[in-house]
Amino acid sequence: MVLGDGRTMVSLIIALVAVVAVLMLATVIVVSRGHARASRRQVDGRRDAGLSDPGSRGAVREAGVGSAGSSGVGLAEAPGPQGATEVTAGGVELPSEPPSIRDRLGAARRMFASYAGLMLARGSISVDTWQELEEALVRADVGLKTTRELLAGLREQVAGGSISTPADLIAALEVQMSSTLHRHASGAPLSFEPGCTNVWLFVGVNGVGKTTTIGKVATREVANGRQVVIAAGDTFRAAATDQLELWAKRCNAGFVRGVQGGDPSAVIFDAVQHAGAQGNHLVLADTAGRLHTKSNLMEELKKIRRVAERPPGKVTEVLLVVDATTGQNGLAQAREFAEAIGVTGVVLTKLDGTAKGGIVVAIQEELGIPVKLVGLGEGPADLVQFDPEGFVGAILH
């Protein structure tokens, strides 16, 4: 941390605490006096009940960075071997034929009136056609800004006379969207470099499906003949480690766990070193879900990445897991995670529901981060390579 930065922070904190303290003290005293006056008038004169329960409250989340209370020492870089190492040997089980996006979206598609059908029913391109196109894209969570950018180009083509029927318009939109997706290499396979211990980091906000995604990726990579070690880096959510361990057992991947509430970078460090020593080439690192607005937790991620990069480790993928139901906030998520640790790709989960996950189009347009994988269900085989054409088709039909 820059020194000047730190000083400003200290001043700010003191000032804020003082202001809030003033408020709190004033509030408690003034309000409770009001209560006391009121209750004095009551027959039983019982004490003001407004101030109960300073006791039970949940665990405050402690970040790995500089939060060690009284010790107060910042970035302790060398994680100790506190992640007790438990390892299961590798084995192979082939998943069944993976489903395609189009197949799995069938159910979702039927729930919607087909916008394309509506537009095609009209012979020519009218004001309504444009409105319906905008509505279709917005309802798929593409977002207003990206939608209007997409449509602006098409308007020019229509005005120029190169597009004249609704069918051509829809086809042109599909081509435009999928070429954007292709331009950013969406659907490309995950990078793997021989000769080092590849670390694939999985990050994202709470509840998007990181742990499940890791289970599925592990199953797939074990089936591809890779020696996989899973690092249970989510030491915050209760039982997240247990959930992941069940996946590891199912697919015979190695598994390294830490202690609940422990330092996640220690777990990941142990996993990388263990994998290196065993000659395993792939570590899948889980991390706790975190909102991108929590700067201490984003700092924790940076530390995790630094630790994972220690030889023989090399971070070859940082995958941001995004839930298909996510709205416009997905863009803020991608921006913040990318800025903090550099995201190499998006995994779009829960695309088998009614949500269409259009926010990834905005993420591509604005940030250029490709979509690499798509989650289409809870089974081990329900994770497929992203297919731009299939995805775009599902948004409009």
Add this chain to the structure above:
Amino acid sequence: MFEALSEKFDGIFARLRSRGRLSDAMIAEALGEVRDALIEADVNFGVARAIVARVAEKCREAELSKSLSPAQQVVKAVNEELVQVLGGETLRIRYAATPPTVVLLAGLQGSGKTTAAAKLARWFKQQGRNPLLVGADLQRPAAVEQLRVLASEVGVGVFSEPHDPVATAENGVREARRLGRDVLVVDTAGRLTVDAALMDEISRMASVLNPAYTFLVVDAMTGQDAVTTAEAFHAAVRLDGVILTKLDGDARGGAALSVKEVVGCPIAFASTGERIADFDAFHPDRMAGRILGMGDILSLVEAAEREIDRDVAESTVAKLRRGHFDLDDFLQQMQQIKKMGPLSGIIGLLPGVPKELKDAKVDEGDLARVEAIIRSMTPAERRNPAIIDGSRRLRIASGSGNAPGDVSNLLKQFKEAQQMMQKQLGVVGKPPARGPKAKKRKGGRVTPRGSSGVQKPSAGGPGQLDDPGTVGNLGDAQSLGELTRLGKAGKLPVAWPKRGW
């Protein structure tokens, strides 16, 4: 979460107001922008359209009114409509005549049901109830285990069976009766609305349990799909309310408006953080106030009342008044505030706090740094910071892992903070004015605006105190008391920094 939305509206309305007479075209344009702002905030497309249509209708009717300028009419119409959509009373739980009162939670995967279940159980406990949790999520690996861990944190038991979720729920009721528990909170597996088998399962569960309340758990970051999800669950289990989760991020939360509009049932609870305590009944009126940029002083007052010990507060103020407020007291204040939740969250609730302060990224790690510095001082140093010389400073700095400059900086800031607090709280510490009805004090005692305050992080180098005015006002006990009363009466004090409504 709604700040961005209210900022947008401010811009739209400022432009409207700057014009004299409004043509229909101008109004239509402004309403189009309102619609876009709603959509960008993740309000469902159809819902945004419906809201704007109703506003337009109101604007047309209002043309008869002569007392308001056309711009004011548009503003008023949007305002009223938003309050109405979001609005209504806070849901009051009615407990079943024959216990247990069954509460069923449903939702998509990852919306936060399990955490919400534990938080809800804690909430019921705080209401003096005796809840039992049922772990009926047999789908996700280790879900029941997660519930058990959280439940043990809040001291509530968990009932679960390994095979059939419907039977588990049914037996959970029996178990609650046997144990004499009066509230039963049932956690269920996350399910997609297109999964017919699982949707059938939850509706069977609902018919077996006959729950007093069925809550849909909705992630505040949800986009357009919130409506589809809410409608499908409503059709399957008849929802009574919504629990909105992950409100502590920067999502604009339009899903809340959408769900309320299409299903019609209220947002009953909101979860605002990862700590178990970060959960409370949802107050639509207050949230509407937040959209309109008025802050949420009532939530703050409640949090303060809940978490802060009055005796400690009284004695601290007495100390301040005598000029004896030292670093130990400061540390104690920090602890108290920490109990209420993250500092940035508290600041977010304060109305009129300058944007620079609200936007300042305060992370709890930095709080710990300040704490570490203070804790590295000896008791004598904490009582009397004046004795800290160069060598003591060096020791404190190395003891806490900071630079000596940080220590000096902290001391300097503390001194200024001390003076500010003394000034602000001098009035409060004195015994209350005679009689039960303390009248408003004369202006003389009230700290004038602009005399002290907090430091704006962006206002220059550290150490420069610069008053945003409003905070000086806030600290004044009389205005705070006044504020509380007015707030409860649903009015805003005149002196309050209002937006242009």
